[in-house]
Amino acid sequence: MSREWKIKSIFLVVITVVITISGLQFYKHRHYMVPIIAGPGVTKVTKLSDYSEGLKGTMADTNVFYLEGKEKGGKMLIIANTHSNEPAAILSSLIFLENAVVEKGTLIIIPQFNNSGGRNTRPGDGYPLYFEIPTDWGSKKFRIGNREASPLDQWPDPDVYVHYPDKQLLSFLDVRNTNRTWPGRANGPLMERVTFGAMHIMQEEKVDIAFDVHGAETMFPVTNCIVAPESAIRLATMASLTVKAMEGFENHVEPSPKGFRGLSHREIGDYSDTLPFLLEAPLPFLDQPTGPKTVDLLLNGKDPFLLSLSKQKKLFVPYDETGWPMKKRVGQHCSVMLEIMKQFSRKFPERAIKIKNVPRYAEVVKNGIGHYFHNPEKAEKGNIYYN
Amino acid sequence: MPIIMILYYMITAYFLGMLIWNFIKEKKNVEDMLLYLLVMIPLVLRILRVK
Numbered sequence: 001m002s003r004e005w006k007i008k009s010i011f012l013v014v015i016t017v018v019i020t021i022s023g024l025q026f027y028k029h030r031h032y033m034v035p036i037i038a039g040p041g042v043t044k045v046t047k048l049s050d051y052s053e054g055l056k057g058t059m060a061d062t063n064v065f066y067l068e069g070k071e072k073g074g075k076m077l078i079i080a081n082t083h084s085n086e087p088a089a090i091l092s093s094l095i096f097l098e099n100a101v102v103e104k105g106t107l108i109i110i111p112q113f114n115n116s117g118g119r120n121t122r123p124g125d126g127y128p129l130y131f132e133i134p135t136d137w138g139s140k141k142f143r144i145g146n147r148e149a150s151p152l153d154q155w156p157d158p159d160v161y162v163h164y165p166d167k168q169l170l171s172f173l174d175v176r177n178t179n180r181t182w183p184g185r186a187n188g189p190l191m192e193r194v195t196f197g198a199m200h201i202m203q204e205e206k207v208d209i210a211f212d213v214h215g216a217e218t219m220f221p222v223t224n225c226i227v228a229p230e231s232a233i234r235l236a237t238m239a240s241l242t243v244k245a246m247e248g249f250e251n252h253v254e255p256s257p258k259g260f261r262g263l264s265h266r267e268i269g270d271y272s273d274t275l276p277f278l279l280e281a282p283l284p285f286l287d288q289p290t291g292p293k294t295v296d297l298l299l300n301g302k303d304p305f306l307l308s309l310s311k312q313k314k315l316f317v318p319y320d321e322t323g324w325p326m327k328k329r330v331g332q333h334c335s336v337m338l339e340i341m342k343q344f345s346r347k348f349p350e351r352a353i354k355i356k357n358v359p360r361y362a363e364v365v366k367n368g369i370g371h372y373f374h375n376p377e378k379a380e381k382g383n384i385y386y387n
Numbered sequence: 388m389p390i391i392m393i394l395y396y397m398i399t400a401y402f403l404g405m406l407i408w409n410f411i412k413e414k415k416n417v418e419d420m421l422l423y424l425l426v427m428i429p430l431v432l433r434i435l436r437v438k
Contacts, residue, residue, distance in 0.1 A: 004414055015424040019431055026438040121438070152436055155392055 022123075029129045030119040030150070032143055033386035035376040036111060039098040041067035041357075045385060048110065051204070052186060052197030059153045060190050062115040063385055064201065065097055066108055067355075073105030074208040074351030076341055077274070079198060080111045082178050082264070084118035084145025086215035087131065087298070088281050088326060092333035093213065095372045096358055105353035108201065112387055114178040114194065116153040118145035131295045133326075135370030137378075144298070148176035154190040164188055168261040179212070179278075182267035195264075202274045208351050209235075209275045209344050211337050212264040215283030215329065218306060218315045222254050226336060227278040229256040229269035235347065236277055239339040247335055247361045249328075250318075275344070279336055281329035282317045299326045331364030396434065403430045 001009070038045065044066040049055035051064075080093035093111040100107060112118050121129060121144075132139040151157075154176050161175040162168075164185055174180035175189055184196030202210060209232075216223035228236035236253045243251055256265040256278075268276035284301040285293060291303055302323030310319035317324070338358060345352035359372060376384050410423040432438040 007417055008410070008420060011421055011424050015428065019428055022428075023432055023435065023437045026432065030437070152433075152438075156395055 025129060026121060029121055029143055030152075032130070032141075034112075034140075034142055036063070036094065036385045036387060037098050037374045037376060037379045038065065038383045038385060039067075039100060039374070041099075041101040041107070041355075042097065042383075043068040048194065048197040048201075051200035052184075052193045054186055054193040055190075055197060058116075058190060059119060060114075060116045060149065060194050062110060062112050062194075063387055064108060064110050065385075066106065067097075067100055067102045068106045069102035069104045069354065071104040071354075074344065074348065074353045075106045075108065075205055076353050077108045077198075077202060077207045077210040078110070078337065079113045079210065079212045079264070080109075081115075081118055081145065082113050082212055083147045083214060084112075084114055084120070084143070085122065085127065085147055085286070086213075086283055087142060087144065088215050088283070088329040088333055089213035090142065091133065091326065091369050092330045092337070095330065095334055095364070095369070096337075096355075098374050099357045099359075099372055100355050101357050103354040103356060105351070106205070107353070107355060108205065108207065110198065113198070114145070114149055114191070115387065116149035116190070117147065117176070117178070118143055120146035120148065120150035122146050126293045128293065128295050128298070131298055133299075133370045133373065134368065135373050135375070137375040140370060140373050148173055149178070149191050151176070163262045164192060166261040170262060174262065179214075179264055180262035182262055182264050183271040195267075199268070199272060202268065202272045207272075207274045208348070208353070209277065209340060210264075210268055211340075212268075212276065212278045213333055213337075214278060214280050215286065216280040217287045218282045218284050218317050218319060218324070219287050219289075219309070221316050223280050224250060224282050224317045224332075225252045225254045225280050226340075227254045227256050227265045227280065229265055229276065231269050232275035232277055235275065235340055235343045238343045239336060242339050242343070243332075243335050243361070249332055249335075249361060251332060251336055277340055279333055281332050282319075282324045283329070284319075284324055301325060301329075327365050327369050328361075330369050331359075331361035334358060334364055335361040399430050399433050403427060403434065406430070 049061045055061040080089035161170040181191045182195045184192040226236040265278040285298045
């Protein structure tokens with residue numbers, strides 16, 4: 001063998017090893033299935049493609065869980081993992097899904113809304129592929145996804161995303177961001193078909209209140225808050241004041257800007273009768289000036305650089321050595337959703353919603369998130385939904 | 388799969404073919420040989436629909 005081919009062979013072996021190792025990790029991540037256990041309140045499970053036909057057979061299709069009460073009442077929708085790198089959303093939605101019992105009205109939950117985004121990774125930012133939540137029976141493993149859907153499922157990106165129907169020019173990346181593609185359309189790009197499906201649910205089911213659950217940087221002003229349009233801002237304010245007074249945590253209200261299109265808290269209110277609320281909990285993992293993006297940072301939110309910035313008053317949330325543990329963020333989401341539901345039920349008693357067995361902030365902080373997840377090995381097989 | 392996606396995979400395959408051709412043709416410059424292989428990684432992962 002010539003010297004040239006000896007060198008080439010060595011390079012080929014090295015590159016093949018690199019492709020095989022990384023490729024296997026990416027493949028396993030994309031196809032890893034999270035077991036979701038339908039709790040005692042779940043009465044029906046459908047697919048989002050039942051409401052948006054263009055999703056059938058695609059990676060963007062996802063499960064929709066219904067928890068219907070015996071007594072008729074209002075309807076509430078929880079959308080989680082709009083951004084799959086903001087995991088407090090899926091964790092709080094699963095606490096509802098695995099534990100809630102609806103006494104009056106209906107609760108609809110879409111725990112993995114941007115299913116394609118949940119199977120997308122962010123190696124350029126050094127994101128880990130998975131995280132685990134300790135439970136009473138072991139641990140539950142989740143994928144860490146990305147903000148945008150995978151280019152394997154929706155491609156190519158345009159130079160500029162022209163929002164439908166307002167024609168506002170948005171970043172090219174936002175064509176794969178399910179918090180910019182509202183209200184969506186049946187035959188648009190894949191992510192528009194996802195939001196179209198959710199809009200269809202809200203219109204067909206006459207949903208009264210909808211939550212889109214998120215996490216945001218501590219250096220970003222729209223964090224630790226409830227974002228609501230004009231129609232929903234009074235309920236948001238009442239809930240914000242109540243949780244501060246009764247449960248001792250801050251969650252201020254931000255008005256939904258009229259001129260910024262494609263966001264759930266804007267378009268849901270404009271294109272349906274549903275009152276939308278976007279919930280943000282602080283997520284230090286997303287901040288730029290942090291140390292390595294580790295699972296520990298994701299779960300505990302402790303970072304020396306953010307601590308230093310906090311002392312210089314550069315953050316928009318209180319921050320100390322304890323960081324921002326996941327259980328605080330999830331607890332906040334649970335309490336805020338329950339409180340808005342309570343305020344809504346008071347204001348519209350004929351459309352009241354009553355849910356029991358969902359913990360509030362103090363209980364989640366005390367018992368941990370995993371305490372509320374059920375063991376898939378002990379659950380009835382028919383109640384486990386892998387996605 | 389939409390037609391435009393198929394066209395993109397064809398473009399990816401074309402560039403991958405060009406890189407392989409250049410890698411084979413390169414006789415002396417070791418850095419270029421390595422460069423061709425490194426550039427191939429994302430194209431291979433995309434064609435295999437892994438990443």
